[in-house]
Amino acid sequence: MNPAEQLIRQKFLQYYLAHNKGFYLPPSPEEREYGFLLFKEKFMVRHRAFRDPSLLLAAIRDLVPAHIYFSTAYYQQPTAPMDEKGWKRADLVFDIDADHLDTPCKPEHDTWKCKSCGILGKGGAPKVCPKCKNDRLEEQTWLCAQCLQHAKEETSKLLEILYSDFGVDPSDTHVFFSGHRGYHVHVYSNDLGLVGEEERREIANYVLGQGLEPELHELEELKSGGTTVIEGPQIGQPGWRGRMVAGIYDVLGEEGEQVGLSAAQTRTLMAQDRDKLFGRPFWSSVKGIGLTTWKALSSKAVEKRSAKIDSVVTTDVHRLIRLPGTLNGHTGLMAMKVQKERFDEFDPFNESLAFYGNMKVRVKDSPQFELGHRQFGPYQNEEIELPSYAAMLLLCKRRAEPLG
Numbered sequence: 553m554n555p556a557e558q559l560i561r562q563k564f565l566q567y568y569l570a571h572n573k574g575f576y577l578p579p580s581p582e583e584r585e586y587g588f589l590l591f592k593e594k595f596m597v598r599h600r601a602f603r604d605p606s607l608l609l610a611a612i613r614d615l616v617p618a619h620i621y622f623s624t625a626y627y628q629q630p631t632a633p634m635d636e637k638g639w640k641r642a643d644l645v646f647d648i649d650a651d652h653l654d655t656p657c658k659p660e661h662d663t664w665k666c667k668s669c670g671i672l673g674k675g676g677a678p679k680v681c682p683k684c685k686n687d688r689l690e691e692q693t694w695l696c697a698q699c700l701q702h703a704k705e706e707t708s709k710l711l712e713i714l715y716s717d718f719g720v721d722p723s724d725t726h727v728f729f730s731g732h733r734g735y736h737v738h739v740y741s742n743d744l745g746l747v748g749e750e751e752r753r754e755i756a757n758y759v760l761g762q763g764l765e766p767e768l769h770e771l772e773e774l775k776s777g778g779t780t781v782i783e784g785p786q787i788g789q790p791g792w793r794g795r796m797v798a799g800i801y802d803v804l805g806e807e808g809e810q811v812g813l814s815a816a817q818t819r820t821l822m823a824q825d826r827d828k829l830f831g832r833p834f835w836s837s838v839k840g841i842g843l844t845t846w847k848a849l850s851s852k853a854v855e856k857r858s859a860k861i862d863s864v865v866t867t868d869v870h871r872l873i874r875l876p877g878t879l880n881g882h883t884g885l886m887a888m889k890v891q892k893e894r895f896d897e898f899d900p901f902n903e904s905l906a907f908y909g910n911m912k913v914r915v916k917d918s919p920q921f922e923l924g925h926r927q928f929g930p931y932q933n934e935e936i937e938l939p940s941y942a943a944m945l946l947l948c949k950r951r952a953e954p955l956g
């Protein structure tokens with residue numbers, strides 16, 4: 553462990569020693585597998601189980617991990633090797649993370665470096681290095697209000713799809729802040745809990761609107777006699793049909809131009825009330841917009857209305873996922889449950905703070921950031937005393953070193 557990790561670990565220990573409220577516990581906590589990623593050599597301790605929450609807290613105080621996880625699956629024997637655990641069912645989970653979102657601010661705050669050839673880049677890391685094609689890329693990401701706001705909007709779209717298309721009961725649905733760059737949604741349902749990886753992949757694809765072909769959703773050209781009529785779904789129809797139509801209005805501007813709408817056609821469409829226009833057969837009502845353009849607009853509308861989840865997480869029925877109430881070793885912030893009723897107002901940069909008092913650190917470099925309603929940075933090679941929550945973020949992000 554380097555000096556920064558030693559200091560972070562010591563602060564995490566103090567936090568967990570002072571912690572006496574107990575953690576958020578999922579249903580049937582004793583049927584879950586727990587995993588701990590240690591500071592030391594990034595070693596993973598897993599296949600642990602706890603009959604009692606106080607034993608879990610004791611283990612956390614003993615190990616002082618950088619990251620704490622529990623399984624979305626329920627097992628007969630959570631401590632057994634993977635193929636002998638006896639899988640019973642698994643919560644349906646969704647992960648929405650800025651890592652998977654295309655936010656315009658990323659080039660300002662994220663960088664990557666190829667571990668093989670050493671070239672540097674701005675923004676989110678590509679899958680492989682553009683120069684040497686190696687996939688060992690090291691990312692330096694930052695916590696950003698714009699990215700998290702985007703993640704929140706994706707989460708809201710996901711919840712709407714789950715409630716209206718899958719009939720998921722809102723009272724079975726729980727939203728969590730990851731303590732870093734995103735949100736998790738967990739659905740506790742006996743029926744959905746039993747579905748396997750194939751079905752979960754289909755659920756993920758549905759939420760993402762992946763492979764949705766507008767012509768398979770009633771969008772078609774009908775020729776009778778000498779006239780051609782375009783027919784399609786209407787607003788208010790259940791599922792993706794109504795959602796697709798409702799989304800068309802949102803993509804009329806710049807994106808409409810990309811698919812060939814003229815300024816005059818856009819004006820004609822925008823001049824009308826959305827619900828009135830799309831509530832009646834409208835697909836043939838604007839001159840000069842053919843089937844190809846409507847299809848392209850519909851696809852853009854689907855793209856806009858889909859929820860950008862990480863489908864790998866949803867598909868995996870043995871997933872370990874962050875335990876709410878514990879610290880995220882990437883930031884020193886708390887992973888936590890968010891009340892859905894006040895999700896819009898939830899402020900991850902204020903409500904997830906875990907450290908108080910002040911700390912002196914040497915900051916190597918840091919972009920400007922806001923935490924606890926205060927503005928910090930940018931910093932460049934300075935020794936500075938900061939509120940502990942801000943110093944811990946910089947230490948966890950390897951932007952600062954302990955002093956002395």
Ligand SMILES: [Zn+2]
Pocket residue numbers: 666667668669670671681682683684685686
């Ligand atoms: Zn390279």
Ligand SMILES: [Zn+2]
Pocket residue numbers: 655657658661696697698699700
């Ligand atoms: Zn951002």
